[in-house]
Amino acid sequence: MKRIFLMMIALSLSLLICGPVRAQHIGPYVGANFGVNLLMDAKATDELGNFNMSYSPALQWSAVVGWDLKPNSSVGEGRVELEYTRRSNSLDSVEFVEGKVSGGGDLTADSLLLNCIGMIRDESSWSPYILIGLGAARLDASGLKVSGQPLSTDTTTVFAYQLGTGVDYALTDALSLDFGYRFFGTTAPTFTEPGGQRFKTDYFSHSVDVGLRVGF
Amino acid sequence: MFRLICAAVAILLLSSCGTETPTRQNDFTPLTSIQIVAAAPSIAVNTSTKLTVIGNFSGLFTRDVTSQAIWSSTAPAVANFVTPTSPSRVTGLAPGPAVLTATVGGQSATFNLMVTSATVSLITITPATPSVPLGQNVQFTATGTFSDGTTQDLTFDATWTSSDATVATVGDTATDEGLAKTLKAGTSTISAAFQTASNSTLMTVTAPVLQSIAVTPANPKALSASTEQFTATGTYSNGTSADITSQVIWSSSQTGIATIAATGKVTTLTQGATVISAALNGVTGNSNLKVTGGNLTGITVTPANPRLVLGTTVQLSANGFFSNGSSRDITGVVGWSVGSPTVGSVSTPGGGVALLTANAVTAAPTTLTATFNAVTGNINLTVAAPLLQSLAIFPASLDLAVGTTGRFTATATFSDGTQQDVTLNANWTASAAGIATVDNTGIVKGRVHGVASGSATVNAAYGGLSAPTAAMMTVRARTLTALTVTPSPATIAIGNPVAFTATAVYSDGTSQNVTEIATWTIDNLNIAAFADSTNQPGQVVGIDTSTAVLTASFGGKSQTVNITVH
Known part of the structure; x- marks a missing residue:
């Protein structure tokens, strides 16, 4: 993990000192992103009360396919894209009335979002942007455990959204690097416990990633 | 748009900080052992004690699991669980040893209990001689001292009584043993008895606190x-x-x-x-x-530099100017002083009203000062004593709908050619009280009320003179069709007033100002409030930025106005 961060920082610094002006790409593109995801502590509620779930940070990756809008487009500067992302966080601990106990298993979110990205473009190769995305996520509670005992193994599909910001760096007319931050959230998913009762929890995460886009 | 996006981002980020203090018990971690806890390893025969079961969950935490325990005794004739309402309470039935077993979730534990033949010799009740305010309860405890020198809690086994159940009752059932409830101020003796021993304490119920x-x-x-x-x-x-x-x-x-x-x-x-x-x-x-509404920076007083006739009264008004650029009437809060107190006096009957009465003729103008929070406003007051020449009423006639009001004023002309409004000093009369009445006290002097259809005259008298021509009042029965309020909608700056006008519209096409007699309400007085409900009906002042709804009601009709305060 530390090595990945160091590589990202080194790459960012090297790009900061070189900035050839490129022609803007217009049209379709594909890309892939890779980064780190921090799933926030979440409150879970069932008919017996509420408890808190803490997760470990995890890697995430995305694949995008989209369209670079032409400059001065009637809908603004930027691009629209379809993004698939996968992140899988381990349940680190669970807090009940009696205190925290160890957790186990993974909570995996596969999301498919339609992103609208607004960009600020000028003569520079650097283009900051903001992003909003809407779509759906499939949340898979895979062998979630409390003190080694089963908590849930279940799957649900929920409405998902994300807000993000970042900066693009145009390597060539058709090749761009993307350094971004994303806040990702879903409507509250519900999972089944071994006893048959269901608990509802939150799903919000922060992530930073780096990506590469290729235009056609 | 940018603000909207920022707000949405903030809401989303804040919504992610969602953990709370847990309320759910951990029933996932396995229970690995239990332990029985008792107040003492032995009890006297015919007494009882409550046992507690503490569960150990995989060595991670412990929890009281008494309520889930299933109990048994190896010697039920010696000690057994005979209280259905308290299953974990064991009672000594005969002297001897007994092994008690608790089972919870597949885990068991035992407890060796000895039932002794000791007899009670003394009962002590705590708290002793308590003084309790009416409405509060007291849990009494009875502690027995036994023939073998041991002590034991007998609260559950003792019989509890109250000497005056109208002052306090004391519980004697499995769920409320020794619990005293106060009913009225007074005293009652609370007693606990077990076997041949008993004791009591005086409980005083005081006035509620x-x-x-x-x-x-x-x-x-x-x-x-x-x-x-x-x-x-x-x-x-x-x-x-x-x-x-x-x-x-x-x-x-x-x-x-x-x-x-x-x-x-x-x-x-x-x-x-x-x-x-x-x-x-x-x-x-x-x-x-x-x-x-800003800080007060200046005050102006009206009427400016008045010249009054001796003995007359006028209404004063103080207007404040504030650091936020607003100005408003502050008559109700200023203090009044007259440089020569014998010349004039100011009375404040309430409702934001100040009345100045000229008491003595001045050789030179004297200063009248309004003061609030070290900010002052001055005018010069002159009092003269010219002779009264004539009196006139304005307007000469009024046409009112039944149930509405109008205003007449009286103006006096003096020997030095000056004129003065003497409405507040005149004595007002109406010719036919069944048709119209006229107010003759306070600051509403000269206000007429249409009572029934018809005509009447209204006159005023002052200084021994009456108006040579009385004012005519025509009162008509009209059907109210609508009520309008202006301005609508309204925008008000914080601290500034806006005067709203309510107008009644009648079926015959006429209309009449009913601001003074309409009922005014505002849905949120923290946003906008009435400047002065007595003196300035319909006048609204902005308090804080937001929106409020003003409603005027008259004759069964209502009209609302949306107010935005900025």
Whole structure:
């Protein structure tokens, strides 16, 4: 993990000192992103009360396919894209009335979002942007455990959204690097416990990633 | 748009900080052992003790699992669980040993209990001679001292009685043994008996004590240079409540922003926030007061430099100018002083009204000063004594609908050629009270009321003269079809007033100003309030930024106006 961060920082610094002006790409593109995801502590509620779930940070990756809008487009500067992302966080601990106990298993979110990205473009190769995305996520509670005992193994599909910001760096007319931050959230998913009762929890995460886009 | 995006981002980020103190017990971690805990390893025969079961969950935490325990005894004739309402309570039935077993979730534990043949020799009741305010309960405990020198809690096994059940009752069932409930002030002897021993203690029930104070209005907003009446309501230990406004000690945390009198009346001085507190017998209630509208920078007094005829009265008005650029009437809060007190006097009958009466002729003008929070406004007062020449009423006639009002004024002309409005000094009469009446007291002198269809005359008398021509009043029965309020909608700056006008529209096409007699309400007085309900009906002043709804009602019709305060 530390090595990945160091590589990202080194790459960012090297790009900061070189900035050839490129022609803007217009049209379709594909890309892939890779980064780190921090799933926030979440409150879970069932008919017996509420408890808190803490997760470990995890890697995430995305694949995008989209369209670079032409400059001065009637809908603004930027691009629209379809993004698939996968992140899988381990349940680190669970807090009940009696205190925290160890957790186990993974909570995996596969999301498919339609992103609208607004960009600020000028003569520079650097283009900051903001992003909003809407779509759906499939949340898979895979062998979630409390003190080694089963908590849930279940799957649900929920409405998902994300807000993000970042900066693009145009390597060539058709090749761009993307350094971004994303806040990702879903409507509250519900999972089944071994006893048959269901608990509802939150799903919000922060992530930073780096990506590469290729235009056609 | 940018603000909208920022707000949405903030809401989403904040919504992610969602953990709370857990309320759910951990029933996932396996229970690996249990332990029985008792107050003592032995009890006397015919007494009981409650056992507790503590569960150990995989060595990670412990929890009381008594309620889940299933109990058994190896010697049920010696000790057994015979109290259905308290399954974990074991009773000694005969002297001897018994092994008690508890089972919870597949885990078991045993406890060796010895039932002795000791007999009780003394009972002690605690608390001794308690004094309790009406409405509060007391849990008594009976401790037995036995023939073998041991002591044991006998609260559950003793028989409890109260000598005066109208003052206090004491429970003697499995769920309320020894629990005394107060019913009225007085004294009662609480007794506990077990076998041949008994004891008692005197319980005194005192008057209910104050437990909390609610200060209203709660967290209000008010303009600077205004007054606000606060009320303190006390809640007592017996659940009753009472208005204790005059009993509490009032205070303001920021006396430079607002002061409060012993009556609970707050006077706001400058813009800011202060906490209004009411305290009594160690109990305090608070209300946060926000003062808006800028700080007072100047005062102007009207009428400017009046020349009054000896013995006449005029209404004074003080207008304040504030640091936020607003200006408004502050007559109700200023203090008045006259340079030569014998020349004139100012009375403040309430409702934001100030009346100046000329008492003595001046050789030279004297100064009349309005003061608030060290800011002053001055005018020069001159009093003369010319001879009254004539009196006239204006307007010469009024046409009113039944149930509405109008105003006449009286103007006197004097020997030096001056004229003065003497409406407040005149004696007003109406010729036919069944058709129209005229107010003849206070600042509403000269106001006429249409009572029934017909005609009447209204006249005024002053200084021995009457108006040579009485005013004509025609009162007509009209059908109200609509009520309009202007301006609508309205935008008001904080601290500035807007005068709304209510107009009644009748079926015959006529209309009449009914501002003075309409009923005015505002849905949120922390946003907009009436400048002065007595003296300036329909005049609204902005308190804080937001929106409010003003409603005027008259003759069964209502009209609302949306007000935006900025």
